[in-house]
Ligand code: IPM
């Protein structure tokens with residue numbers, strides 16, 4: 442019997458609620474597939490600060506490394522705002538990505554057909570269809586560069602360094618080109634090469650790797666223009682590849698195009714087969730504990746896990762289909778619609794788990 446070992450990092454805010462629903466789905470899909478599931482939990486972010494005094498305990502790193510894949514909820518919240526920078530919940534998230542070597546972050550953004558009215562963009566802009574994938578470099582650049590304080594003209598000053606090495610750009614470029622090959626063979630690299638030296642290196646490496654992928658149509662765009670184009674005409678994009686900071690910003694913008702940040706999953710991958718899967722949204726402390734959070738982004742992250750880490754596309758497709766089928770009748774409050782039943786976080790999880798099990802069993 443095949444067995445899978447999953448490490449769950451519920452984290453903070455709505456993290457525990459949404460991961461609990463994804464675990465329900467995981468259990469049912471595994472049952473229907475004849476897979477033995479081993480679940481383990483570990484602390485990350487504020488939850489770890491409260492228990493152990495630091496956002497990323499060694500035990501958490503070890504448990505993640507030992508697992509086949511990691512499912513993460515979200516980290517952070519006002520409770521830990523006063524904590525010193527290197528010990529904030531966010532440092533735990535950046536730390537686990539770095540410790541696991543997860544340099545490629547895949548953030549798909551699409552308009553789900555049942556939710557096409559949810560986009561804040563005009564209907565004629567989204568009606569051409571939006572289905573794009575942001576490939577964000579995740580363990581380099583300014584988020585990991587040298588940082589500190591210094592003095593300028595006798596006044597306090599602070600700096601953060603944006604630095605990319607050729608191998609760092611090469612590996613993320615390869616991930617992005619491979620993704621483009623599996624999709625519509627169109628890749629847009631986003632940088633600020635008119636100003637930044639690191640962007641000029643980025644662009645030259647992308648162009649060199651492009652020679653290994655003659656079928657892929659490659660374009661370059663400055664980040665300021667790209668942020669405008671994303672709302673002007675998002676359908677022009679398929680795969681986007683960009684640096685850590687630009688990817689952080691543009692993936693939130695892309696997510697909003699779909700109108701429902703509560704719907705969007707992500708995968709963080711590295712050299713090893715294992716990966717870390719998490720919803721794009723944050724810990725939403727304002728709605729935590731009320732049973733109203735949307736668990737679908739986390740459930741869809743599980744779908745990505747079946748696709749990219751377990752290489753079980755049938756289970757991945759069943760999870761995605763289950764979400765779409767359930768959305769036709771039921772909604773969480775964030776995507777409520779007239780004529781459809783509004784349900785709680787846990788009811789949504791039950792419905793998708795049941796539907797996914799049925800779909801897998803029917804294959
Ligand atoms: C994200 C988040 C994180 C990031 C924060 C919480 C450190 O914004 O996953 O996009 O910047 O990567």
Ligand code: MG
Nearest residue numbers: 689690692693
């Ligand atoms: Mg972000």
